Amino acid sequence: MTLRIVVTGKYGQLTQSLQRLGRCDTQVVAVGRPELNLENPSSVRSVIEDARPDVIVSAAAYTAVDQAEENPELALAINVEGAAAVAKTALGLGVPIVHISTDYVFSGEKTLPYVETDVCDPISIYGSSKFQGEQLVAKITDNHVILRTSWIYSPFGSNFVKTMVRLAETNDVVRVVDDQYGCPSSANDIANAIVSIAAKLSAEKNSDLRGIFHLSGNNSATWADFAEVIFDCTRKLGVKSASVDRITTKDYPTLAKRPANSRLSNEKLHSVYGVYMPDWQKSIMIAVRAILHDKI
Numbered sequence: 114m115t116l117r118i119v120v121t122g123k124y125g126q127l128t129q130s131l132q133r134l135g136r137c138d139t140q141v142v143a144v145g146r147p148e149l150n151l152e153n154p155s156s157v158r159s160v161i162e163d164a165r166p167d168v169i170v171s172a173a174a175y176t177a178v179d180q181a182e183e184n185p186e187l188a189l190a191i192n193v194e195g196a197a198a199v200a201k202t203a204l205g206l207g208v209p210i211v212h213i214s215t216d217y218v219f220s221g222e223k224t225l226p227y228v229e230t231d232v233c234d235p236i237s238i239y240g241s242s243k244f245q246g247e248q249l250v251a252k253i254t255d256n257h258v259i260l261r262t263s264w265i266y267s268p269f270g271s272n273f274v275k276t277m278v279r280l281a282e283t284n285d286v287v288r289v290v291d292d293q294y295g296c297p298s299s300a301n302d303i304a305n306a307i308v309s310i311a312a313k314l315s316a317e318k319n320s321d322l323r324g325i326f327h328l329s330g331n332n333s334a335t336w337a338d339f340a341e342v343i344f345d346c347t348r349k350l351g352v353k354s355a356s357v358d359r360i361t362t363k364d365y366p367t368l369a370k371r372p373a374n375s376r377l378s379n380e381k382l383h384s385v386y387g388v389y390m391p392d393w394q395k396s397i398m399i400a401v402r403a404i405l406h407d408k409i
């Protein structure tokens with residue numbers, strides 16, 4: 114039987130990656146603006162109901178980390194009240210929800226990778242809004258997976274890989290922060306993992322499958338390490354590349370604070386679901402090639 118996944122947000126990185134998996138056992142239906150607008154929670158239920166989900170993936174969010182500092186009300190409305198409306202719909206329909214959250218729920222003070230039971234202590238409005246969203250979703254329905262991921266890249270939308278590829282076209286040296294550690298995650302790898310999770314959730318009532326899970330690319334990096342690997346890819350593909358000037362967070366002020374360490378441990382996901390994420394270094398060439406497809 115085909116599993117019908119309804120995902121919120123029409124043009125997000127994760128949505129587009131889910132839609133392009135092209136699996137014959139899964140149908141992915143994207144719902145979003147203008148019909149479903151998380152700023153208007155009353156628009157959510159009927160649109161999702163009409164899409165007849167077996168599982169709902171709640172991916173849409175206010176994701177502009179710096180802009181959230183200047184628009185806290187909007188970030189909170191979308192990431193908390195909007196997320197709650199999606200969770201209430203899942204409860205009403207009696208279907209599981211996979212709610213996508215972030216590594217930015219953590220402060221970054223831990224030196225080891227974060228596990229699911231670690232205390233959340235966000236240091237930005239975005240992180241705080243996503244944390245409040247998680248808590249409300251979990252309160253509304255037990256039939257949930259809260260999936261925290263990190264540093265998403267893909268050929269779609271805006272992300273670090275696309276920015277580096279663009280900067281390499283016009284710069285020989287790019288300054289990149291080298292004292293924030295995280296796990297780059299391919300949206301395509303996350304999408305594959307979500308399908309495995311959704312299939313199990315839909316088939317089994319087991320409470321072990323529910324709760325918070327971390328899911329990110331295997332291995333960690335600083336943004337500068339990440340950029341080096343991207344530039345290796347552009348070099349191998351024969352287009353203009355760049356080298357990295359490693360700088361500190363202090364040298365690159367941003368509106369929102371970022372955690373110094375937001376590495377996530379995937380161990381729980383691996384042991385409960387048997388899902389194993391590829392090394393991020395192995396997945397990156399696929400994304401860089403797709404970003405550059407008309408130039409190589």
Ligand SMILES: NC(=O)c1ccc[n+]([C@@H]2O[C@H](COP(=O)([O-])OP(=O)(O)OC[C@H]3O[C@@H](n4cnc5c(N)ncnc54)[C@H](OP(=O)(O)O)[C@@H]3O)[C@@H](O)[C@H]2O)c1
Nearest residue numbers: 122123124125126127150151152173174176215262264265
């Ligand atoms: N990007 C990252 O590095 C990262 C890291 C950790 C966690 N996450 C989480 O992962 C999830 C997916 O991220 P992503 O990178 O795929 O996001 P994205 O590319 O930034 O896309 C955001 C999506 O949210 C939708 N959206 C925003 N405001 C909306 C509203 N008011 N009503 C309905 N839809 C709205 C957008 O709609 P349109 O299609 O209309 O533009 C878009 O589809 C998010 O929950 C995010 O918090 C992301």
